Amino acid sequence: MNHQDHINDLHKKLDLLLKKQEAFSKEVAELQNELKLLKAYEKQQPVEKKTLVEEPTFKDTISTNAENRKGLFRDTYHRGLGGVCSGLGNYFGMNRYVVRFLWILLSLFFGLGFFLYIILWMAVPKSKTTSHNPIKEPIKIPAQKPLKISNELEKFIGENLINKIGIAILIIGIAIGAKYSIENDLISPLTRIILGYLLGLGLLGLSIKLKATYENFSAVLVSGSMAIFYFLTYAAYSYYELIPQLITFALMVIFTVFTVIAALQYNKQIIAHIGLVGAYAVPFLLSDNSGNTYVLFSYMAIINTGILVLAFKKYWKPLYYVSFVLTWLIYVSWFVFSYIKTDDFTTALTFASIFFILFYITFLVYKLIKKESFETLDIILLLTNSFVFYGLGFVILNDHETGHQLLGLFTLCNAMLHFIVSVVIFKLKLADKNLYYLIAGLVLVFITMAIPVQLDGHWVTLLWVGEAALLFWIGRTKQVPIYEYLSYPLMALATLSLYQDWTHIYIDYYLFDGSEKITPLLNSHFFNTVLFIAGFGFIHYLQNHNVYKTAILSKKKWSKWLSIVVSAIIISTVYFGFFFEIRHYFNSLYQESILTINQYERYSNGDILNFKTIWLLIYSMVFVSALSMINIKRIKNKFLGHLNLGLNGLVVLAFLFSGLYMLSELRESYLNEIPSKYYQISSFHIIIRYISFVFLAITLLVSYKYLQASFIKLTHKTLFGVLLQITAIWILSSELINLMDLSGSIQSHKLGLSISWGLYALFLIVLGIWKKKKYLRIGAIALFSLTLIKLFFYDIVHLETLSKTVVFVSLGILLLIISFLYNKFKNSISDDVED
Template sequence: MTENQHKINQLFSAVERLLKKQESISSDIELLRNEIQKVQDSEPKVETVQQQIPKEEVTTPPVSEPLKEEKVSTPTPVPTSSFEEQQITTSHKTETKRTIPPTKKPRTKNELEKFIGENLINKIGIAITVIGVALGTKYSIENDLVSPLTRIILGYLAGIGLLGFGIKLKKKYENYSAVLVSGAIAIMYFITFSAYNFYELIPQTIAFVFMVIFTIFSVIAAINYNKQIIAHIGLVGAYAVPFLLNDGSGKVAVLLSYMSIINIGILIISFKKYWKPLFYSSFGLTWVIFLAWFAAEYQQQEHFNLACIFLTTFFVIFYVTFLAYKLIKNEKFGIENIVLLLINSFIFYGLGYAILSGHETGKELLGVFTLCNAIIHFVVSVVIYRKKLADKNLFYLVAGLVLVFITITIPVQLDGNWVTLLWAAEAVLLFWIGRAQKITVYEKLSYIVMAIAFFSLVHDWFAAYNSYGYAYTKVPFTSIFNIHFLTSLLVIAAFGGIQYINSDKKYTPAFGKKNGLTKIISFLIPAALIFISYFAVRFEIVNYWDQLFNNSSVSLETDGDTFANQYSNYSLWNFKSIWTLNYSLLFFSILAFVNLKKIKNTSLTYISLGLLTLVILIFLISGLYELSELRETYLDKASSKYFVRGFFYIGIRYVSFMFLALAIFLSYQLIRQDSIKKKIHIPFEILFHITILWVLSSELIHWMDMGASEQSYKLGLSILWGVYALFLIGLGIWKKKQYLRIGAITLFGITLIKLFVYDIAHLNTISKTIVFVSLGVLLLIISFLYNKYKSTITNETTD
């Protein structure tokens, strides 16, 4: 038997095995269909699952390769309680459930009526009752219907009766009872305040004892009933009492003490319950009332001690109230908790600062007061950390407040550069903790401190400029070795450290790696670093030359009198501009070099290229003009008797050209990078040739001026431009660059327009002849080149 015949037999055997398996599977499917039919007969209205199981289709599978021999076992018939049946039954039930979606039972009219009758009406009723008692009392006061003592006694009786009736109904009607009890408590507050503040029937001590008793009772009742409504009406609602019955007596101490008692009651409740609406209401009302009083009626001499005491009291009460439930229940805090804690802290600090700054002794304690704020938060953070009383985020938040107030202490107590240094150091610390320890609150705070440090440094720069270089001051100035430059270096180091941490990929940013804010921040941090690094040295250069200018002023005397005018060496301002441009060319060249060799960032490549292009254009427009001014000053012998005019007035132009050449070379290296789009090459090459022609034109004018040949400016420039246009034509043909040839033709056109419109008007016959002949020859050469290489140009254009 041949080898092929043996393989064919193996394949037929494999096909037979597969057919047997197919028959077995068909038998299993038939059994399952029978079971499904039984279920369908028992529940005829239920949709079956049979539709999901297609009928068997016996097909011969394609044979791709010989199959090995394997034993075929006959499958055991599937019983009715098999796992497959359970799966189908489960699927069947699932499908049944999906066909009947749950519907929300609408609220009936009876339920709505029940809500209004049992809950809403009683609250409205008790509120109207309390208002009615207040109005009735006020009417009786205004019309003197009953004596003050009778009014107070009747008020207490009404409150006690309402309280007793409410307590009696507690077992059967708890909600209704709670409303009555809360209203009774509000009436008790109302009557006690009236008895003390308006009629002086009871002394202050007794009135406060009563209010403390009512507060304690309100706390007990609110916790016992577990009803926030009691606390709302009985405590927070009591805030309205002083304003409803205000007689303009101005008893501020009574009002603030009254508010303190109410807030203490809320504090006690917070140890058992954390009723947010209660806390928010009390918090808002207290600070609004205190701020309104401070803005309208605060008098420094009369209210200083009072304001300090109650400001501190309210701050401590709300601080402890905020922490009480969080620490006891170990509950995590959300954004609203952060906002409340920050508002409480900064209202306390802001009002405290305002109170102290207006006091003769207090304004000397502003730094101490700020530091005390930091100490308070520090003590709280230490207790939370050591006792492990809450989640770490609460600790980080409180610790962050410590850093914030230490930061504020710096400008309050110190001046000048120390403020900037400490803020920069704090920004690094916060950013490192935020990234390394994954504490997003710290990282977000660091961005605020970074901005503060940045603007503080800018302020220091301008302060230094005003001291050294402005208004003809003669304050001693030492370049580099001064506190302002040292501050700049340390801030550069701080932002450099922040950028190093930010570029480390093992740390996750606070806003996420793909968030838009993260991308903005990743751009702003290095941008700030580059900005600070550039201007730190630039300001040193500017201040140095301004200092020299200020010190150069001289006074002239004639016949014993001193002229009012002073003479200064204005050339020093030209040197300042030139050295500023030289430094700019050098700085951005170094930035480009570092990016090429070390950073290799595409975005920074484009930024460096843009900055170099900008500085080159500024140099061409402004720098060459300043160099020409120095040349004119050097040639002016009249001013040399007052100030020395050295050879560097001429030589500095070639120093500047070296910086310009370095910038052009680095720009060329940048556009050669693979990440740079090819379209940028053409604008750069055009800029390069414009720069060369501009510098050559400046040099031509310079040496003609030095040789006292001012009348030849026009002749020389026209010939130079024509020669350069010819050079561009030849280069464009050689390199097959059409844009160079077009640029050359444009340059030649400009030269011809200049020749006929401007040059020939003031040239003598010989000069005109030289210009016309020269340009004519150049045009003939250009035409010859175009004719000689027309096939090359045509093929290049076609391609």
């Protein structure tokens, strides 16, 4: 079997080498053909060698793809800011400095230049700069005086710029003359409108006549005539009321259709833009504040359809971008300032849907029929169209009495629409996989959004964690990175949702009337937590399984951190899941313990809250001890080991500070007779103390085992020794006080503590000398110093004479013994070797 595998491997390598040889052969043939073409080109150039200076041109030796390819592109090489003006100059054959000058004028006088520039900057793709290095023959040319500048600039000004400036001045002149005639009442309104139409018809007729010989000039005249028709129709309707609204509307549509036809005939995108801007301006110009928004949006839908068909037919994508921006700007402006939910609900929702579907279809047509490559701008357009529509629809429905109940269905309908599109693309293989993944991602996004919109409570958490696990499974097993990426935010949402559920469910029970009682562990809330852990456990399994490698290239470090984060979520969820159940159980008991004796007396069993703290600390010690043993025996992870040791230390300190105090409160309650009249007091108030000591010892023991584990690699273990000794003296002191209280020797606390601290300091000195641990001896000296400070500044004031004598003599003897030990073992002490 191994021999056959080796043969198969050799065949595969041989096939790979043959494919490479074939590719190299093709490349050599292409280079040979290119070389032949260049040699043929050289033979055709002898006449040009005699030319002193080549034909002057304003093009640089470095040009952009915008100059070499059809279509509108931003010229990033000659850019002043974003390359928009340079790109327009390349597209229309104009000098870029002239375009910039005109754009500055447009910004200064009309305020539109800035916004149009931003829109075009986002909408128009940038060109890829390519360097042209023509093959030049070494021609020796005698020095000549520089020739005069070519006639190209003059030609550009005469043939392109002057006619555009002229038509603009003509329109301004007509407007000034109309204004003058209106102010002085020289001619009647009807005559003004008729004369204006005649002038527009004259320009149109002249443009038709000149089209054959002067096409560029003719195109400018057509644009001017259409602009005159638009604004004259607006004036006739708005100022003089000579034309009814319906006829005005029809005329505007006719003008727009004619402008589109003219753009097609002349093959000039600028004419289509004039028609588009004029068409979108008309609804506002014709507005009489009658609230007839249905006619307004119907008109816009018709205009959009025509313009988008034109944009597709001629591949004029800037028309699509401008139409997209203007449509949604007009709609949102109307919605913000004029929408009345009682009157416009149906109209608003209907036309938002029409505009969304219209632009969605146009987007898909470009991708599926024109076979465009998938770019960043496509993501922006698709997401903007989808979420603008969804946001508007959500607000419209949310403000409606009936619509408020349909928000989840509306969200699912969005998901279903994208799902149908993604299925069609996948089944028919109409586009590249990136487009499919983006639309499929939108399906998942809207399904995810539908969950909290329609559902409440823990169902949201379950569905989110289930969806995250499913996406992560698809991403890993099918090697599709986009699904793995989509699972990450869902993991975060599910985790936040679970924590939010906990805050609502496990809030302190005694703040409420106690009407809701939850059975510990056997309730839907805890079951929700268990399913959450199962979902993330499945993700963790896939993340760490050798078979399912991530498809995200060069992301080893990211994969490592993902494993850490998922593990942290699982561990914290397991801990807090049981923690809140225990906490809630004792809060429930406390709520039930409240007794009302009379109008002025009310009792509650505070011991329950003390027991709650103790059991939570015991549970925490059990949890960190179990986690320690699992890591030591099975996982053996260094990072988890360091984190676990830190948690162990925090739990021990929490017990010393809080747990011992609660145990003393339980002891006081046991010795106090007042609570026993209403609540049962038992010896368990004392026994719980020693139960907790057992689990404290287990926690310290597993921490010690961590120090012995080879994978932890701790070089300094002094901190654990210090913590152990602090814990020991703290527990001994607490137990001494506990025994004295139980025996009734309350007055001997101070004496007993001072002597016990001195004895423990002696024990540390002996242990430090025996084990050659310097930190133990220093700790003993510090403890003895603390004991002496307590003796002179506290004990001496409150103790009786006999007690003072006992404590002074005892401590003095202890100090002498310590000094003797230091002198006896001074050589051994000097040879200490610390950890």
